Amino acid sequence: MTTETAHRAGAAGNADGAGTWAVLLPAERYEAERLVHHDTLELTALTDVARPGPGDQVAVLVDGPPRLVALGRVTAPGRRHREDPDDPQSPVEPGTLVVAYTRRAFDEPVPADLLTLDGPVTALEPAAFRALADRLGPPPARRTWLVSLDLPIEAGTPAEAVRLFWSYVQELGPRELPAFVSPAGDELAMQAFVLGEQANQDPEEDD
Template sequence: MTDTEVRSSGTIDGSGPGAWAVLLPAERYEAERLVHHDTLELTGLDGSARPRPGDPVAVLVDAPPRLVALGRVAAATAETREDPDDPQSEAGPGALVVTYTRRVFDEPVPADGLALDGPVTGLDAATWRELADRLGPPPARRSWLVSLDLPIEAASPAEAVQLFWAYVQELGPRELPAFVSPSGDELAMQAFVLGQEANQDPEEDD
């Protein structure tokens, strides 16, 4: 079964919006693009229409509308309180959790003509399938070598490793260049910052 097929566990049966479009804010899109996550968790959703576990989801970003991922609704988390410090405050629905089945964050697909009326919009089966089909077959996977080199002054190898991880946690993918090459072809190495290729040769900038 491919990513774009509707599974039997879904709820597309013609009785209602069995598929959904989830709209990501720009800053959340950048966070999802920078670091691989298996699931997407959204909170603060209002309205009575709530996706059900197993429903297929198209994840989009706006301005202009683009499809960046496909997924399926996972089991909902527990209800949350409006004021977490007040156990008597009104309870609201838990987070919407989507398990990714296909990610195209680095190569979004245009989704022109799709009308979105909020963070979560119900879709009919035909619309969801048409969106999913725009992705085409998933590309073949291959092995890559990814490295991160940091010059670190330390009194011992153990301290150097500790400082390395401290810098990685502090700076992260927004500031540190990661070097990637196809396995067996190190001459094709490229540097990436913010998920995009970044030139690390200052002489080429002159």
């Protein structure tokens, strides 16, 4: 679906002036994007390749097989975090490709097996981009969820217990700590999530 013509069409842009591109996420970065909410996707090491410009539309994909996990639009390069995507307070350095998310599908990726990717960045025909984006369908309705994290902590005072709580949260994070989530008003429907996926926390059910 991506040909020399597609590359020219993607780089030149649509009628509204925005080009259309596919960006491939490394597996470890995909996991990080699933675990912690980010407003933007910041990518580096894209030297010696054609890259989207500000305003261009981007389909964010993962490989093996190709799946669409998000849509976004390129923003003007600014400053980026020296890459620990789990730590938004990490040091920053000069800018690179920055994509502001407009739609996420990290939990339910959409097959994109008809695309042929030429590397970390591939220009797409506008029609190919629209067809891929249409596969997402309408966004799910937003609702209120109650999310909690319960840790038994031994401490001499309540304040010390709170300090230890935040230390454990920062040290272990979503890769090790189970978070409990339920729809507001329906606590009996609570589920535990670890590594961004539902996890059974009842050892008796594992036996």
